[in-house]
Amino acid sequence: MNVEKGKICSMQLFFLFAGFVQGSVLLVDFAIGISESQTWMVILIGLGLAIPFVLSYVALAKRFPGMNVVQINDAVYGRFLGKTLSLYYIFFFLMTLSFNIRDVGELYITFLMPDTSFIFLLVAFSATCAYAVSKGLEVLARISHLIALIGIFVPICTTILLIDQMDFSNFLPLFELPFARMLHGIHIMMAIPFCETLVFLMIMASLDKAEKAKKSILSGLLVGTVSLFIVAVRNTAVLGNTQTIWTSPSFQSTRLIDIGTVLTRMDFLIGIAQTFLIFFKCCLFLYASVTAIAQIFNLKTYIPLVLPVAGIEVILAATVFQSKVDHAEISQNAGIIYSAPLMFLIPPLTLLIAKLRNLPNKGGKNDS
Numbered sequence: 001m002n003v004e005k006g007k008i009c010s011m012q013l014f015f016l017f018a019g020f021v022q023g024s025v026l027l028v029d030f031a032i033g034i035s036e037s038q039t040w041m042v043i044l045i046g047l048g049l050a051i052p053f054v055l056s057y058v059a060l061a062k063r064f065p066g067m068n069v070v071q072i073n074d075a076v077y078g079r080f081l082g083k084t085l086s087l088y089y090i091f092f093f094l095m096t097l098s099f100n101i102r103d104v105g106e107l108y109i110t111f112l113m114p115d116t117s118f119i120f121l122l123v124a125f126s127a128t129c130a131y132a133v134s135k136g137l138e139v140l141a142r143i144s145h146l147i148a149l150i151g152i153f154v155p156i157c158t159t160i161l162l163i164d165q166m167d168f169s170n171f172l173p174l175f176e177l178p179f180a181r182m183l184h185g186i187h188i189m190m191a192i193p194f195c196e197t198l199v200f201l202m203i204m205a206s207l208d209k210a211e212k213a214k215k216s217i218l219s220g221l222l223v224g225t226v227s228l229f230i231v232a233v234r235n236t237a238v239l240g241n242t243q244t245i246w247t248s249p250s251f252q253s254t255r256l257i258d259i260g261t262v263l264t265r266m267d268f269l270i271g272i273a274q275t276f277l278i279f280f281k282c283c284l285f286l287y288a289s290v291t292a293i294a295q296i297f298n299l300k301t302y303i304p305l306v307l308p309v310a311g312i313e314v315i316l317a318a319t320v321f322q323s324k325v326d327h328a329e330i331s332q333n334a335g336i337i338y339s340a341p342l343m344f345l346i347p348p349l350t351l352l353i354a355k356l357r358n359l360p361n362k363g364g365k366n367d368s
Contacts, residue, residue: 006138042182
């Protein structure tokens with residue numbers, strides 16, 4: 001039995017997916033130190049390489065309609081091995097959620113509210129996420145179109161206002177980045193904005209028409225990627241090689257907007273947009289975490305788990321890294337390694353085993 005009773009439509013899935021990918025907008029600033037002026041290229045290559053893995057998530061969800069990843073693991077691998085793999089998924093959800101919560105705290109401490117207590121920011125943000133998740137997936141789906149619109153409107157708006165500041169020679173010469181760094185950047189892009197979408201294996205179970213999942217997912221992936229691509233192009237065109245010396249090229253580039261001394265200090269738009277986008281991404285990770293835990297323990301509802309898990313995430317976000325530099329280095333190197341089997345190996349392998357075993361059995365859905 002699935003712990004989530006609500007249903008979402010294919011259009012809502014599209015906006016959920018687009019908003020989730022856009023929630024990785026901070027990654028563009030994060031990746032510039034590695035891929036420099038070739039960040040736009042890394043995004044496109046990462047998308048192309050990630051699509052087959054994303055399609056494997058969709059195929060898995062379509063093969064087991066109405067079942068989340070915990071139920072799928074039980075059906076394919078059996079209860080013991082299936083639960084073990086599900087714990088791996090939960091570990092990934094929880095750790096990634098703590099990283100994103102910390103991202104918000106560092107964003108506000110660095111750029112928006114430097115005199116505010118870091119812990120207070122984490123608690124306030126996590127409590128807001130917990131409140132939203134407690135209202136259910138249907139509520140998150142109903143606001144997803146607003147999040148996706150913010151994610152595409154703000155990059156386009158700021159890019160238009162910065163046209164007079166752009167120098168497209170900043171993209172030259174092409175292909176000058178060392179191969180090792182290019183590969184590193186592509187791996188980061190594949191793992192974080194694109195293949196983190198395996199969290200939707202906990203969400204697509206609530207889709208009313210599973211056969212429409214592929215179109216919605218691919219469309220949402222494209223829209224989310226367009227947002228990231230625009231941000232990368234804007235920052236490189238405006239700042240050039242100097243973008244690597246700034247903590248946040250996005251903030252620095254938008255601070256250059258000056259239209260008749262009226263439209264100035266537009267960087268507040270970046271802060272607002274990034275807050276909403278990361279908030280939405282964190283809500284989906286928190287939702288996936290608590291529903292997966294509830295499913296493992298056969299609970300009737302995940303609601304009692306929301307606040308305790310959010311509290312644990314605040315502690316992790318506040319203590320797992322010693323500094324912002326430590327956060328960036330570990331995420332760039334260790335984070336994309338421990339999650340790689342879960343993103344690139346286990347879902348395609350699960351799909352292959354299910355096909356070989358002709359699962360699910362026609363007699364039922366193998367609900368756990």
